[in-house]
Amino acid sequence: MRRNLWRRFSSSFAAGVMYALTILALVPLGLVLWFTVTKGLPSVANLEFFLNSQRPSGIPGGGIANAIVGSAVIVALASLAAIPIGVLSGVYLAEYGAGRWANWVRLASDVLVGAPSIALGLFAYALVVVPQHHFSGTAASVALAILMLPVVIRTTESAVGLIPNGLRESGLALGLPRWRVSLQLILPAAAPGVITGALLAVARAAGETAPVLFTALGNQRLSFDPNHPMSTLPLVVFRDALTPYKDLQQEAWGAALVLVVMVLFINLGSRWVLRRQIRLARQL
Amino acid sequence: MPGSAETKLKVDSLSFFYGKTRALKDVSFEIPERRITAIIGPSGCGKTTLLRVFNRMYDLVPGARAVGTVLLDGSDIVTTTKLLDLRQKVGMVFQRPSPFPMSIRDNVAFGPRLLGWNKARINDVVRRSLENAALWEEVSDRLDEPGTSLSGGQQQRLVIARCLAVSPEVILMDEPCSALDPVATLKIEDLMVQLARDYTIVIVTHNMQQAARVSDFTAFMLMNPEGRHGELIEFAPTATLFNAPSDPRTEAYITGRFG
Numbered sequence: 001m002r003r004n005l006w007r008r009f010s011s012s013f014a015a016g017v018m019y020a021l022t023i024l025a026l027v028p029l030g031l032v033l034w035f036t037v038t039k040g041l042p043s044v045a046n047l048e049f050f051l052n053s054q055r056p057s058g059i060p061g062g063g064i065a066n067a068i069v070g071s072a073v074i075v076a077l078a079s080l081a082a083i084p085i086g087v088l089s090g091v092y093l094a095e096y097g098a099g100r101w102a103n104w105v106r107l108a109s110d111v112l113v114g115a116p117s118i119a120l121g122l123f124a125y126a127l128v129v130v131p132q133h134h135f136s137g138t139a140a141s142v143a144l145a146i147l148m149l150p151v152v153i154r155t156t157e158s159a160v161g162l163i164p165n166g167l168r169e170s171g172l173a174l175g176l177p178r179w180r181v182s183l184q185l186i187l188p189a190a191a192p193g194v195i196t197g198a199l200l201a202v203a204r205a206a207g208e209t210a211p212v213l214f215t216a217l218g219n220q221r222l223s224f225d226p227n228h229p230m231s232t233l234p235l236v237v238f239r240d241a242l243t244p245y246k247d248l249q250q251e252a253w254g255a256a257l258v259l260v261v262m263v264l265f266i267n268l269g270s271r272w273v274l275r276r277q278i279r280l281a282r283q284l
Numbered sequence: 285m286p287g288s289a290e291t292k293l294k295v296d297s298l299s300f301f302y303g304k305t306r307a308l309k310d311v312s313f314e315i316p317e318r319r320i321t322a323i324i325g326p327s328g329c330g331k332t333t334l335l336r337v338f339n340r341m342y343d344l345v346p347g348a349r350a351v352g353t354v355l356l357d358g359s360d361i362v363t364t365t366k367l368l369d370l371r372q373k374v375g376m377v378f379q380r381p382s383p384f385p386m387s388i389r390d391n392v393a394f395g396p397r398l399l400g401w402n403k404a405r406i407n408d409v410v411r412r413s414l415e416n417a418a419l420w421e422e423v424s425d426r427l428d429e430p431g432t433s434l435s436g437g438q439q440q441r442l443v444i445a446r447c448l449a450v451s452p453e454v455i456l457m458d459e460p461c462s463a464l465d466p467v468a469t470l471k472i473e474d475l476m477v478q479l480a481r482d483y484t485i486v487i488v489t490h491n492m493q494q495a496a497r498v499s500d501f502t503a504f505m506l507m508n509p510e511g512r513h514g515e516l517i518e519f520a521p522t523a524t525l526f527n528a529p530s531d532p533r534t535e536a537y538i539t540g541r542f543g
């Protein structure tokens with residue numbers, strides 16, 4: 001009787017500890033969200049914040065349109081390069097990747113995932129900024145594309161790997177060439193998983209500061225031209241927060257909130273797509 | 285019943301290796317045109333292996349190798365380099381139906397589209413293939429629903445329609461009914477008998493009653509106990525093989541005494 005009681009006590013004690021630790025792990029996330037939302041809300045509540053570009057301290061009506069546009073252009077360019085290359089490489093690895101060469105590609109992309117993003121920024125600086133003698137959005141796109149590439153490659157590979165072999169064999173048995181089966185049958189079947197990976201890569205690229213710091217540099221004015229310096233949301237946060245001016249610090253919180261909400265939505269979107277992929281794969 | 289028929293596939297001293305392991309040794313027999321030929325035998329005797337030689341599906345397995353000849357209308361399958369033509373001529377239906385993740389119509393049209401046929405011809409072939417696969421009446425009003433929404437038996441007939449759409453001459457079926465209920469199984473069996481008017485059908489089955497019911501010829505295979513490789517024990521018209529087998533091992537197997 002007493003042993004039973006003791007057992008029940010220790011069991012619920014262990015469950016309680018785990019519960020408490022889980023909550024503890026959620027605390028930082030909750031605090032980050034709480035701070036950005038409460039501090040950023042005053043900026044975001046104002047529509048001008050999204051329509052106007054940055055203004056010097058003391059001049060009212062400043063916004064972050066220049067950074068939103070810069071982020072969008074830079075990340076879009078990076079995606080345009082990284083997603084097609086990454087998807088094709090991922091399909092290659094999953095469908096043909098048994099050999100040595102494929103293992104090198106895997107190793108390289110795993111190393112790249114772990115590479116410090118500031119090193120990628122430095123690389124893009126040396127590769128693009130130095131020869132061109134000026135900072136540019138394109139240079140930042142190059143750095144971000146390299147950052148995104150391994151994420152896209154590996155998620156595509158695992159999404160394609162989820163597709164049952166029966167589908168592949170059925171396609172080949174119709175007399176279709178292997179590459180068409182890979183690209184026109186297997187890849188569409190894996191599309192939701194591939195999209196998930198791409199979205200995660202986009203979210204990660206949008207939130208990076210280090211690779212854009214000395215490539216895009218920053219630009220107070222609205223610019224759509226990626227051949228010139230551009231601002232991005234993380235850059236606004238970084239630069240504004242370092243100033244001693246209250247109004248610019250407020251702007252930084254606003255930009256941070258916009259960034260966090262954007263990344264949150266991309267992440268939620270990718271999870272939703274991923275769930276569809278898993279359901280689809282079960283039916284095949 | 286079997287009557288006289290031209291030879292469609294002539295298998296001559298065929299051996300097969302997975303790397304260093306031999307899976308088939310010296311298989312020779314002739315599969316007649318527009319007939320149903322069943323391959324029976326205990327698990328692991330190499331039925332699937334043999335079937336996958338006929339459309340060179342084994343090319344996907346690293347280290348797999350066939351030795352000997354298999355002539356399709358007189359030209360060798362084992363050494364051919366025109367794999368795509370071969371697979372278009374020799375279609376395959378697998379044990380588990382795997383509809384493509386797209387609509388019923390697109391499932392059937394997929395092959396023809398990728399082969400570059402024109403639209404009118406594709407529409408025509410979708411309907412004809414579904415009719416020939418005895419599925420048209422059940423799906424004609426829901427062609428745009430996903431193929432995965434069909435029942436298992438319907439899916440298997442969809443897969444057969446998909447295979448018919450690229451105009452094969454031979455259809456290989458590897459235990460096509462083993463995932464189906466008895467009613468769906470009967471439908472597929474009826475379908476096979478109908479299809480045999482136009483196509484040469486080779487079916488691997490574990491179900492001896494099925495072989496006896498539908499096939500015109502039967503090949504009985506067994507694993508050689510010493511060499512651990514599959515061999516052809518007997519090939520004969522189905523009635524002969526089941527009623528008056530010439531090999532005692534065949535008799536033992538069909539009377540259920542081993543295997």
Ligand SMILES: Nc1ncnc2c1ncn2[C@@H]1O[C@H](COP(=O)(O)OP(=O)(O)OP(=O)(O)O)[C@@H](O)[C@H]1O
Pocket residue numbers: 302307326327328329330331332333334345514
């Ligand atoms: N991909 C492979 N690699 C190596 N060995 C294989 C492979 N596929 C089959 N084998 C071997 O070849 C032999 C014949 O296998 P096969 O699948 O042809 O038998 P089967 O008669 O179709 O059996 P079942 O009735 O269980 O389907 C078996 O010993 C099997 O282990």
Ligand SMILES: [Mg+2]
Pocket residue numbers: 331332333458
């Ligand atoms: Mg088998």
